[in-house]
Amino acid sequence: MSSTVNLTDLQLAVVRILWERGESTVLEVQEALAPDRKLALTTVATILTRLEKRRIVRHQARGRLFVYSALVTESQVRRSMVSDLTDLLFDGSPAALISHLLSEKDIGPRDLDEVKRLIADAERDGSNGGR
Secondary structure, eight states, X not given: OOSOOOOOHHHHHHHHHHHHHSOEEHHHHHHHHTTTOOOOXXXXXXXXXXXXXXXXXXXXXXXXXXXXXXXXXXXXHHHHHHHHHHXXXXXXXXXXXXXXXXXXXXXXXXXXXXXXXXHHHHHHHTOOTTO
């Protein structure tokens, strides 16, 4: 896996299926996408092939079927995409990102308490969130 993992909405939907199921065939991925997206089998196969070239997924041949599984974790994808978003839109400032989220989203009391707890934990542990 490269250090930067940026996925389109559709690619992310495909990888989420693999995270949930562990492994799936092209047909199984197509069927899992079907409630929201009607895609041709060849389209799903192309997406998986492109993700494999980027080392985001891999396949194993089982008879005549290719069974795909994710090579990246949800945490790796989140970290990479949020880092890139922070760099692109907030000049690399996590504080600016958090400020934006707090001012633009309706944040309930529970979420605010959770954010406060996370900040307190980070201050206590000296954590920098892996950056």
